[in-house]
Amino acid sequence: MKTNMETGTNLPTSSPPKSTIGILGWLKQNLFNNWYNSILTILSVLVLYFALKGTLTWVFTTAQWDIVxxxxxxxxxxQFPVEEIWRIWLALSLVSLLFGLSAGIWRGTNLHLSVVLMGIYLIHILASFTSVNTKMWLGINIAILVVSFFTGPRIPKHKVVTILGWFLAFPITIFLVNGFGVLPEVSTNLWxxxxxxxxxxxxxxxxxxxxxxxxxxxxxxxxxxxxxxxxxxxxxxxxxxxxxxxxxxxxxxxxxxxxxxxxxxxxxxxxxxxxxxxxxxxxxxxxxxxxxxxxxxxxxxxxxxxxxxxxxxxxxxxxxxxxxxxxxxxxxxxxxxxxxxxxxxxxxxxxxxxxxxxxxxxxxxxxxxxxxxxxxxxxxxxxxxxxxxxxxxxxxxxxx
Amino acid sequence: MAKHSGTKVSTPFWRDKRIIPIILQLLFVILVIGISWYFINNAITALKEIGIKLGFGFLKNTASFNIGESLIEYSATDTYYRAVLVGLLNTVRVSLLGIIFATIIGFIVGIARLSSNWLVQRLASLYIEIFRNTPLLVQIFIWFFAVFLALPQIKQAISIGNFHLSNKGITMPWFVANSVTTAWLLALFIGIVLFIVLWKVMLKIQVNSGKRKYPLLWSIAGLALPIVLTWLFTQQGPVNIENPVMGNFNFEGGYTLTANFLAIFLALTIYTATYIAEIVRGGIMSVSKGQIEASKALGVKGSTTMRLIILPQAIRIIIPPLTSQYLNLTKNSSLAIAAGFPDLVAISETINNQTGRAFQAVVIMIIVYLVLSILTSIFMNIFNKKMQIVER
The missing domain is CATH 1.10.3720.10 (MetI-like)
Structure with a gap:
């Protein structure tokens, strides 16, 4: 603890001591404030270094991701039949729509989750192994997410509609996935x-x-x-x-x-x-x-x-x-x-x-x-x- | 409840507040009995058709299947009853070891999570977030199939000193009792008694006289004295250490922790420790800040504050959720079946496959887990009560 005395008494307001500000000050306060914390820091850095190095080399060089x-x-x-897969995409689009609307209306956590969803879509659209069909559906989903985010707040009674949508999403999804005879039925064995x-x-x-x-x-x-x-x-x-x-x-x-x-x-x-x-x-x-x-x-x-x-x-x-x-x-x-x-x-x-x-x-x-x-x-x-x-x-x- | 309707005779019984609950409950009982009767009847007819008898008499028959590892003597000629016992002991073994190690890791990580060291704190959170949000079963599969089974064959085992790592597990040196083991055990017992007595006596003198009496040094001396004496008299260690030697197909001697056991044990410990860490953190944070400040003001140093001021208060908040984590760990040990470890569920499943007695196999599992759960709760409740009394 240094006081004003050391930096000069003639200054009424002096800046905080050098040892408590800046990167070095932060390091000193949070990582090296006493001897055992210093040892712990060094140990942690070593653990982190080797763990990260091992994992990253494995993920990017040794691992062969073609199994995935x-x-x-x-x-x-x-085993869901390929010709019926559009139904799952449709259900997913509904979820994207609701996420987009919620993100547009309430922001906050909903927005964060929608960004994560968007990230997942983007990763898959950029990945080399997804088919053209998949990329098209992913593109549609991204579009739905973005459009609903911006138009959501302008829809009349948007909150009621969105909450109602979330409640209906579950039965609609089940209906889409199963079909129940209206659409060709996909039995639960194939899910x-x-x-x-x-x-x-x-x-x-x-x-x-x-x-x-x-x-x-x-x-x-x-x-x-x-x-x-x-x-x-x-x-x-x-x-x-x-x-x-x-x-x-x-x-x-x-x-x-x-x-x-x-x-x-x-x-x-x-x-x-x-x-x-x-x-x-x-x-x-x-x-x-x-x-x-x-x-x-x-x-x-x-x-x-x-x-x-x-x-x-x-x-x-x-x-x-x-x-x-x-x-x-x-x-x-x-x-x-x-x-x-x-x-x-x-x-x-x-x-x-x-x-x-x-x-x-x-x-x-x-x-x-x-x-x-x-x-x-x-x-x-x-x-x-x-x-x-x-x-x-x-x-x-x-x-x- | 029945105050108002007591005097009026004219109230029809279907509006009488005393009668309605009874009628409702009667209806409920009839409904439950009816539905269960329907199901049980179906089951009895179905079982008759397949020709499987109810009852547990079959437990006396010869099991005629082998079990990979067992704490007691077991061979394929033993009875089903003994096979179940082997499974039960394996469940208890993996849960007990899991509880001990998960508690140790959990406390360390929980305290690290509150460390003043930024990096340590982040590392602890990273550990918690990674292992808490991945299913336990996936972790077991990773340990068993992707880590242990991927290790080299036993002939090419990776050896570090006398520890041998292969896809069969870890084989390590183990202790073998010798002629003076009993004497050593006796000496150790006396030493521990002396340790406790000296600690208490010297601490009391220190507190009463206000002078430093070094109770820890005294008690260590008390512990060391019988041990040194025994060594002088016998000139022999308490146990001999036996190193594993490569035989024809397997290591001979030493002790082997099988890959099946290690997979389930490591996964259980690492997974449950994350929950325990969060409980410990919550418990410590619930101790009011004034306590820490007061202790600092009295000049008590950091580690002593943690040991004597914070943990005793936090432990009371920690124990109830800790109990439920122990119960969870015991129940989760049933996933051992996924790694081929012969725990109770795995053996009941084998019995079911072999004899077709699905009903009995399920009943055995249920009874054992209910009893284990109740025992753990009772034990932790006693511990909890003991901790609470210290308060006032």
């Missing part, structure tokens, strides 16, 4: 790759949410039988690993159904993931319910609302708002956990990597395939957790 480039379509959509990973996690999260709310209400209910039933279900599911639930769905579900009714593997896994997530959702929602002070319940009663009304209009909105970050966190972990379906033999993005591995053409290049899968998961999971952190700050949940 050749099988890119498999990694993305699995695969990243598409399957995303669909399983989205379906699990969307359906687990209402079930979780019901379970949480049941667990806080005054009726003993319902309460114990919910406690039993929640604690049972939370006590066992997801892989056991998946095995249960694969091995036992067919036994429990009457003869003649068969549901295929993808649906079984979706049921299992939904039930599994709903137990965790229920605990999150219960946390929110417990954070609501008793006064809220009493006030709702005092103004003559019946229990259902007070729950829907007073308690739930507050409880859910308080646990949004926890729910997003749960969604991220569900998204990562969908990789487990590869163990029970589904062709999600990891399952595709496992399948490609057995091709003798790519012997010894499995690291490239796994790293690509890891990167795909990482980008999505990180974007979600980034959005969640921003949301948490905006809501100020953690700061009360």
């Amino acid at each position: 480039a050749d099988n890119f379509r498999l990694f993305m959509v699995g 695969g790759g990243l598409l399957l990973t995303l669909l399983i996690s989205i379906i699990a999260i969307v359906f687990a949410f209402p079930i979780g709310i019901l379970l949480a209400l049941g667990r806080t209910s005054k009726l003993p039988i319902i309460r114990y039933f919910c406690i039993f279900f929640i604690e049972f599911v939370r006590g066992i690993p997801l892989i056991t639930v998946l095995f249960m769905a694969m091995l036992l579900l067919p036994l429990f159904l009457p003869e003649g009714i068969e549901i295929n593997n993808v649906l079984r896994v979706m049921v299992a993931c939904t039930l599994f997530t709903s137990a965790y959702m229920a605990e999150n929602v219960r946390g929110g319910l417990q954070s609501i002070p008793n006064g809220q319940y009493e006030a709702a009663k005092a103004i003559g609302l019946n229990p259902i009304q007070s729950m829907t209009f007073i308690i739930m909105p507050q409880a859910l708002r308080a646990v949004i970050p926890a729910i997003v966190g749960q969604s991220i972990s569900m998204f990562k956990d969908t990789s487990l379906v590869a163990i029970v033999g589904l062709a999600d993005i990891l399952g595709i990597a496992q399948a490609v591995k057995s091709n003798p053409d790519y012997l010894g290049r499995i690291m490239e395939a796994y790293l690509f899968v890891a990167l795909a998961y990482w980008v999505i999971a990180y974007s979600m957790s980034y959005a969640s952190r921003r949301l948490e700050k905006q809501l100020g949940v953690g700061e009360r």
